Amino acid sequence: MQILSLSSLTKTFGGLVAVAGVSCGVDRGAVVGLIGPNGAGKTTVFNLITGSIKPDDGHIFFSGHSIRGLRPHRIVKLGIARTFQTIRLFQGLSALENVLSGCHCRMRSGLVASLLRLPGQRREERLVIDRAMGELEFVGLANLWRATAGSLAYGDQRRLEIARALATEPKLLILDEPAGGMNEQETYELRQLIEAIRKRDITVLLIEHDMGFVMSVCDRVLVMENGILIAQGTPQEIQTNPKVIEAYLGLDDD
Amino acid sequence: MYDLNFFLQQLSNGLTRGSIYALIALGYTMVYGVMKLINFAHGELFTLGAFFGYTLLVTLGLAGSLGPPLAIGLSMIMVLGLVALAGHLLERVAYRPLRHSDRLAAVVSALGASIFLQNAIMLKWGAQYRAYGADLLPNVVFRVGGFNLPLVRLLVFVAAVVVMAFLHAFIHRTRLGLAIRASAIDQGAAKLMGIDVRKVIALVFVIGPALGGLAGLLVGLYYGQINYNMGQLYGLKAFTAAIIGGIGNITGAMVGGLLLGLLEALGEGYVSVAWKDALTFVVLIMILVFRPTGLLPERVAEKL
Amino acid sequence: MSPDLPSSSLPAAPDANRVDGANGATGANGGGAGSNLLPGALTGLAALLFAFLPLFLNAFAGSSAPYWLDVVNTVGLYTILALSLNVILGHAGMFHMGHAAFFAIGAYATAILNLSYGWSIIATMPVAALAAGAVALVLAWPIIHLRGDYLLIVTIGIVEIVRIALTNNIFGLTGGSNGLVGIARPSVFGFRITRPQHFFYFIWIVVGLTMLLFHWLENSRFGRALKFIKEDTVAAENMGVNTSRYKLMAFVVGAAWAGLAGTIFASRMRTISPESFVFSESVLLFTIVILGGKGSQKGVLLGSFLVMGLPEFFRGFEDKRLLVFGAALVVMMIFRPQGLLPSKPARYRLPDPWPGKLSGAPAAEPVTANGKRAQNGAAATGAAGALSEPSGPQGSDPQSPGPQGPGA
Numbered sequence: 001m002q003i004l005s006l007s008s009l010t011k012t013f014g015g016l017v018a019v020a021g022v023s024c025g026v027d028r029g030a031v032v033g034l035i036g037p038n039g040a041g042k043t044t045v046f047n048l049i050t051g052s053i054k055p056d057d058g059h060i061f062f063s064g065h066s067i068r069g070l071r072p073h074r075i076v077k078l079g080i081a082r083t084f085q086t087i088r089l090f091q092g093l094s095a096l097e098n099v100l101s102g103c104h105c106r107m108r109s110g111l112v113a114s115l116l117r118l119p120g121q122r123r124e125e126r127l128v129i130d131r132a133m134g135e136l137e138f139v140g141l142a143n144l145w146r147a148t149a150g151s152l153a154y155g156d157q158r159r160l161e162i163a164r165a166l167a168t169e170p171k172l173l174i175l176d177e178p179a180g181g182m183n184e185q186e187t188y189e190l191r192q193l194i195e196a197i198r199k200r201d202i203t204v205l206l207i208e209h210d211m212g213f214v215m216s217v218c219d220r221v222l223v224m225e226n227g228i229l230i231a232q233g234t235p236q237e238i239q240t241n242p243k244v245i246e247a248y249l250g251l252d253d254d
Numbered sequence: 255m256y257d258l259n260f261f262l263q264q265l266s267n268g269l270t271r272g273s274i275y276a277l278i279a280l281g282y283t284m285v286y287g288v289m290k291l292i293n294f295a296h297g298e299l300f301t302l303g304a305f306f307g308y309t310l311l312v313t314l315g316l317a318g319s320l321g322p323p324l325a326i327g328l329s330m331i332m333v334l335g336l337v338a339l340a341g342h343l344l345e346r347v348a349y350r351p352l353r354h355s356d357r358l359a360a361v362v363s364a365l366g367a368s369i370f371l372q373n374a375i376m377l378k379w380g381a382q383y384r385a386y387g388a389d390l391l392p393n394v395v396f397r398v399g400g401f402n403l404p405l406v407r408l409l410v411f412v413a414a415v416v417v418m419a420f421l422h423a424f425i426h427r428t429r430l431g432l433a434i435r436a437s438a439i440d441q442g443a444a445k446l447m448g449i450d451v452r453k454v455i456a457l458v459f460v461i462g463p464a465l466g467g468l469a470g471l472l473v474g475l476y477y478g479q480i481n482y483n484m485g486q487l488y489g490l491k492a493f494t495a496a497i498i499g500g501i502g503n504i505t506g507a508m509v510g511g512l513l514l515g516l517l518e519a520l521g522e523g524y525v526s527v528a529w530k531d532a533l534t535f536v537v538l539i540m541i542l543v544f545r546p547t548g549l550l551p552e553r554v555a556e557k558l
Numbered sequence: 559m560s561p562d563l564p565s566s567s568l569p570a571a572p573d574a575n576r577v578d579g580a581n582g583a584t585g586a587n588g589g590g591a592g593s594n595l596l597p598g599a600l601t602g603l604a605a606l607l608f609a610f611l612p613l614f615l616n617a618f619a620g621s622s623a624p625y626w627l628d629v630v631n632t633v634g635l636y637t638i639l640a641l642s643l644n645v646i647l648g649h650a651g652m653f654h655m656g657h658a659a660f661f662a663i664g665a666y667a668t669a670i671l672n673l674s675y676g677w678s679i680i681a682t683m684p685v686a687a688l689a690a691g692a693v694a695l696v697l698a699w700p701i702i703h704l705r706g707d708y709l710l711i712v713t714i715g716i717v718e719i720v721r722i723a724l725t726n727n728i729f730g731l732t733g734g735s736n737g738l739v740g741i742a743r744p745s746v747f748g749f750r751i752t753r754p755q756h757f758f759y760f761i762w763i764v765v766g767l768t769m770l771l772f773h774w775l776e777n778s779r780f781g782r783a784l785k786f787i788k789e790d791t792v793a794a795e796n797m798g799v800n801t802s803r804y805k806l807m808a809f810v811v812g813a814a815w816a817g818l819a820g821t822i823f824a825s826r827m828r829t830i831s832p833e834s835f836v837f838s839e840s841v842l843l844f845t846i847v848i849l850g851g852k853g854s855q856k857g858v859l860l861g862s863f864l865v866m867g868l869p870e871f872f873r874g875f876e877d878k879r880l881l882v883f884g885a886a887l888v889v890m891m892i893f894r895p896q897g898l899l900p901s902k903p904a905r906y907r908l909p910d911p912w913p914g915k916l917s918g919a920p921a922a923e924p925v926t927a928n929g930k931r932a933q934n935g936a937a938a939t940g941a942a943g944a945l946s947e948p949s950g951p952q953g954s955d956p957q958s959p960g961p962q963g964p965g966a
Contacts, residue, residue: 093789
């Protein structure tokens with residue numbers, strides 16, 4: 001069952017074709033990697049999926065519904081959450097508050113309830129803090145709940161971003177270079193985390209440059225180059241695919 | 255009333271007004287182009303020019319002692335210089351220390367400077383209207399075809415256009431002008447090309463205010479009356495003109511100014527006087543909402 | 559009573575959180591952001607003393623007491639206004655210099671209803687708020703996407719348009735530049751509020767109410783959404799926050815409250831004209847919020863006292879007032895851009911069982927049985943996160959993969 005399917009997705013910026021007719025699918029429950037040289041259009045695809053930019057052509061289907069043209073917050077509500085290539089945490093806020101931002105879309109308290117602090121609103125606040133702490137614990141940051149996001153170590157910030165995304169209760173989690181800047185130990189822990197996420201019945205789609213990481217954690221790999229999807233298959237298939245090897249001029253095990 | 259002469263009247267009125275707006279708008283646009291900051295104090299620099307002119311021509315009696323043509327010419331040059339200096343001081347005190355701070359701080363500082371200047375002007379020259387005096391210029395009126403063209407209107411228009419022509423030449427034909435244009439497009443790249451961006455910033459804060467100050471003097475000559483808070487309304491209108499032409503776009507500011515002047519004069523003549531100011535604001539809002547890059551075709555679109 | 563730990567936003571080495579969360583997350587603050595105990599008591603004491611101000615003034619200021627009371631009342635009114643602007647400018651971070659327009663709409667709504675239709679002042683209050691809010695909705699909707707400085711310019715334009723409309727006697731209702739005269743006094747449960755003493759309590763009770771409600775708003779889902787938008791609008795949108803809707807709502811709420819203040823103003827002055835709502839009023843409000851510390855209620859209160867009250871002590875310098883404010887803004891931005899009393903980060907009280915779970919954490923980076931660095935420290939108690947097992951079945955707590963709800 002495909003949870004996400006892209007068909008002939010195209011996006012052009014000025015004269016540059018960033019994404020050219022990309023068609024592919026992501027199976028529910030899978031962990032799929034999207035790789036390719038810099039400038040291949042990978043983050044653009046992510047931005048198209050999450051609604052930050054609108055495609056010029058093509059379609060995006062999520063659980064069977066078209067999400068093309070929807071605003072990002074609507075897409076989050078439907079069940080897709082993301083992290084960013086350059087970390088985009090709320091730097092001046094605490095770790096807990098950052099995760100609470102993810103909880104926002106699953107809460108119901110409106111203006112009046114908040115203004116008057118109605119009992120239902122107070123109850124919901126307690127519930128939501130509990131949930132947020134749970135996500136922090138899940139990624140191993142519970143003790144740093146009060147820390148300012150900007151003051152956290154780089155690897156912790158990445159994990160916090162994931163906790164924040166998880167708080168939106170996504171069905172599909174999109175990670176943009178989650179292992180960026182991580183050392184071997186941290187990468188290992190990240191692999192664990194992704195496995196744990198998979199066990200929560202969340203599908204994962206990620207962009208990564210660390211080939212060892214991608215090959216060990218992904219069920220399937222999609223390869224892009226110059227806006228075109230040049231190959232897709234299992235990690236083994238990809239590693240031996242001549243087109244892929246050519247695109248990278250030798251796969252490096254970063 | 256609705257005949258050719260009336261129309262030409264409004265047209266000439268509008269062009270003159272527009273040329274004044276254009277001068278002021280240039281100040282906004284040049285600063286914004288390089289610093290991506292709206293210089294809220296610009297309107298006050300315009301007012302300063304008007305009052306400097308007043309002091310020179312009336313208080314010091316230059317008009318009387320030197321005769322109108324010489325006095326006015328000299329005053330123009332002096333006002334250009336004095337307000338240029340004021341602009342430079344403004345930049346050093348209120349903007350330079352905040353170059354690395356966040357935008358809100360710079361905006362608030364600009365606002366603070368604007369408030370300070372406006373009230374300083376009021377304290378120095380008083381809150382009442384000051385008159386340049388109707389006898390400053392010989393009361394000559396040319397008759398062109400069927401309509402009247404007062405000398406002062408012609409003079410103001412010509413002065414503004416000449417200055418703008420010089421500016422245009424400067425921007426497009428000199429190295430400094432090139433440096434300004436480059437910094438407006440991409441400060442970082444300009445720095446890498448060896449352009450001293452700080453000097454460029456200092457430069458636009460000298461040229462822009464000078465033009466605004468001159469416009470103040472011209473307003474004094476044209477309307478005969480000045481007041482300490484005229485900068486607010488003129489500033490807003492000039493800003494609208496800069497937006498119309500695409501903020502950051504120097505030619506656009508000139509065109510936008512003229513367009514706005516025309517629109518205003520025609521609106522005043524054919525619709526109503528009372529609402530003409532509101533009209534400007536409505537235009538501003540419309541443009542910002544529907545076409546924020548300005549009405550001119552987008553040659554270099556990403557100035558915003 | 560355990561002494562309160564200073565609110566710290568540095569990475570908490572695994573220290574205990576606020577242990578007084580142990581008695582359950584209840585009380586007026588629920589499990590959400592709470593307030594301090596000692597400063598709270600001080601504030602209460604200050605408020606109590608303040609309530610006796612009219613008596614103090616009568617005792618010490620003699621015949622000029624009504625004058626000073628008026629000053630305090632003005633400060634109070636501007637505090638209400640500034641607090642309403644704070645929602646827009648301080649919490650949502652939207653540059654807004656047109657707030658006087660909404661103040662004006664509320665005042666005029668009250669004046670028109672009272673003079674032409676005989677409504678009682680109190681009855682006009684909700685209408686004034688509604689009118690201001692409605693106009694804000696209409697005006698803000700097309701411009702809500704504008705970036706910082708552009709929004710600022712447009713809001714300036716808005717306040718001018720409103721003022722021009724009022725001066726031109728729009729719909730024949732507004733009395734033109736002479737304004738409207740003879741507005742009645744408010745009457746609460748039959749008690750007519752006429753003298754400064756009456757207005758003192760009327761105004762300052764509204765101030766207290768405003769501070770309470772907006773404090774609750776700030777520490778709620780709504781307030782947080784605004785915080786996220788202010789920090790990083792794009793990230794907020796990508797986390798599921800409908801940014802344009804919330805910006806609009808913040809605008810409308812702030813405007814509606816300013817409309818409410820307009821009612822108080824109208825009935826206090828009994829005469830209103832477009833001159834009372836000129837651009838410089840918006841500038842004053844903006845200054846109050848920025849000077850005091852945007853986002854911070856105490857800051858706004860202080861700002862109001864400084865901007866509206868302090869000049870009264872320097873009567874001779876009345877006309878230099880704005881000069882000082884202008885310079886103050888520049889100086890503040892250079893040396894203390896966060897304002898005099900900047901807002902503090904929100905404090906949260908963890909509901910059970912978290913305080914217990916986290917306080918048992920070891921101090922340094924412990925090594926688990928597997929020899930790996932454990933960041934969460936909770937590994938010691940076995941209530942592990944997902945990371946302490948390399949593979950295989952989940953740790954000792956089958957519930958840890960997903961947060962379920964209250965009580966793990």
